[in-house]
Amino acid sequence: MSAQVQSRPAKSGLPLVTYVLGAGTFLMGTTEFITAGLLPEVARDLGISVANAGMMITVFAIGMIVGSPLMAIATLWLPRRVTLSLALGIFAIGHVVLAASSNLTLLLGARFVTALATGAFWSVAAVVAARVADDKASVRAMGIVQAGGMLAVVLGVPLGAFAGQLMGWRGPFWALAVLAAVSAVIVFRMVAPDDANRPLPSVRAELAGLRNLRVWLVLASCAIVCGSSLAAYSFISPLLTENAGLTSAMIPFVLVGYGVGAFVGSFLGGHYGSHRPYVVLFVSATMIFLVLAALCFFSHGPIPTVVLVALLGLFGMSTNPILISMAVRFAGQAPTLASALTTSSFNLGTAIGSWIAGIALETFLGATGPVVVGTVIAVLYFIPLGLLVAKERTAVPLRRSPHPSPNRA
Numbered sequence: 001m002s003a004q005v006q007s008r009p010a011k012s013g014l015p016l017v018t019y020v021l022g023a024g025t026f027l028m029g030t031t032e033f034i035t036a037g038l039l040p041e042v043a044r045d046l047g048i049s050v051a052n053a054g055m056m057i058t059v060f061a062i063g064m065i066v067g068s069p070l071m072a073i074a075t076l077w078l079p080r081r082v083t084l085s086l087a088l089g090i091f092a093i094g095h096v097v098l099a100a101s102s103n104l105t106l107l108l109g110a111r112f113v114t115a116l117a118t119g120a121f122w123s124v125a126a127v128v129a130a131r132v133a134d135d136k137a138s139v140r141a142m143g144i145v146q147a148g149g150m151l152a153v154v155l156g157v158p159l160g161a162f163a164g165q166l167m168g169w170r171g172p173f174w175a176l177a178v179l180a181a182v183s184a185v186i187v188f189r190m191v192a193p194d195d196a197n198r199p200l201p202s203v204r205a206e207l208a209g210l211r212n213l214r215v216w217l218v219l220a221s222c223a224i225v226c227g228s229s230l231a232a233y234s235f236i237s238p239l240l241t242e243n244a245g246l247t248s249a250m251i252p253f254v255l256v257g258y259g260v261g262a263f264v265g266s267f268l269g270g271h272y273g274s275h276r277p278y279v280v281l282f283v284s285a286t287m288i289f290l291v292l293a294a295l296c297f298f299s300h301g302p303i304p305t306v307v308l309v310a311l312l313g314l315f316g317m318s319t320n321p322i323l324i325s326m327a328v329r330f331a332g333q334a335p336t337l338a339s340a341l342t343t344s345s346f347n348l349g350t351a352i353g354s355w356i357a358g359i360a361l362e363t364f365l366g367a368t369g370p371v372v373v374g375t376v377i378a379v380l381y382f383i384p385l386g387l388l389v390a391k392e393r394t395a396v397p398l399r400r401s402p403h404p405s406p407n408r409a
Contacts, residue, residue, distance in 0.1 A: 020190045021125040022148030028118045029149030030156030037161035041169040051358045059108045063115025064347035071120035072340035081191035087121035088184035095177035099170045123340035146321045150266040154259030161252040206337035214330045219345040220384035227349030228378035229316030234354040235370040242367040244305040261313030269318030277322045287315040289378040295371045
């Protein structure tokens with residue numbers, strides 16, 4: 001049954017499994033971003049500062065940095081649907097620990113473990129999505145899978161923030177544990193078994209795929225784009241309450257605006273990036289810088305702040321499907337590690353950006369500090385992007401490696 005489900009294309013022309021994977025990234029995206037909306041509640045409950053509570057974001061990012069490539073190699077010989085289901089199961093167990101513990105060290109440890117599982121899921125999901133779509137639709141497939149994470153920002157994070165305010169911050173983590181356990185079973189049934197003709201996995205081949213300089217330029221771009229936008233987003237709650245003067249009850253609504261922008265940006269980035277990738281990347285890079293710079297000056301007005309936060313989601317997330325697709329394509333016959341390293345790079349940027357932003361939050365800049373940090377990081381985005389364009393113009397056109405039929409993972 002599973003093979004038939006995967007091979008039947010959806011009306012959009014993409015196989016149904018693409019949307020199944022998108023549902024998985026919905027859960028992963030929810031846990032990654034929900035903490036930003038719950039930091040005040042977590043801090044009050046544990047008796048710590050908001051900056052210290054923000055370590056839950058930083059530790060998760062570190063887990064994704066380390067876990068994505070390590071888990072990609074560790075699970076290289078496992079069937080891909082087993083890897084995806086196992087990752088969801090570990091994700092569920094980690095959230096039970098999160099929901100039941102009051103010890104900060106244990107909480108950070110659980111966040112680290114769930115990050116390992118998230119990194120494994122996203123890495124393999126990206127490869128499966130690229131393989132089940134044809135060459136022209138691969139970026140669009142990436143956009144759909146990534147849009148699951150962005151939809152989490154639209155629905156999962158605001159709903160979690162509402163629930164956290166009504167029943168305590170632990171409630172959303174209990175819900176995520178249950179949903180992940182159910183999803184593990186669904187994903188195992190819906191994702192087809194690996195093709196019998198799939199080449200034998202090789203660590204040497206995966207490492208060889210990283211010799212292409214363009215892969216590393218893409219990874220640098222991934223780190224910078226997330227470091228800039230998420231440095232500001234990680235501490236969005238104090239920006240909204242202290243600068244813009246909004247109440248805590250209004251934070252979920254602003255998060256909805258950010259999420260809608262991120263969801264639309266991921267979809268549009270995948271759509272237009274299939275045809276004009278570098279145009280989309282340069283436009284998004286410019287707009288991320290301008291939006292963050294505007295937040296530095298206008299965050300004391302509630303209306304401009306809400307609009308700018310939504311625009312930050314729109315442009316900040318529009319580049320992700322393009323960059324992931326590029327990394328997989330440039331890596332040739334060994335895409336798994338390259339895909340994993342994009343996840344690591346996104347989260348390396350998040351970890352560094354949120355860490356520096358947390359320091360800036362404690363300075364005279366106050367709630368504006370994280371936005372200033374994001375603006376400075378955004379300027380750096382043009383360096384690897386410009387080098388990537390120059391390298392692309394002089395490189396011999398890359399021949400796409402053979403891969404299984406578009407109807408198989």
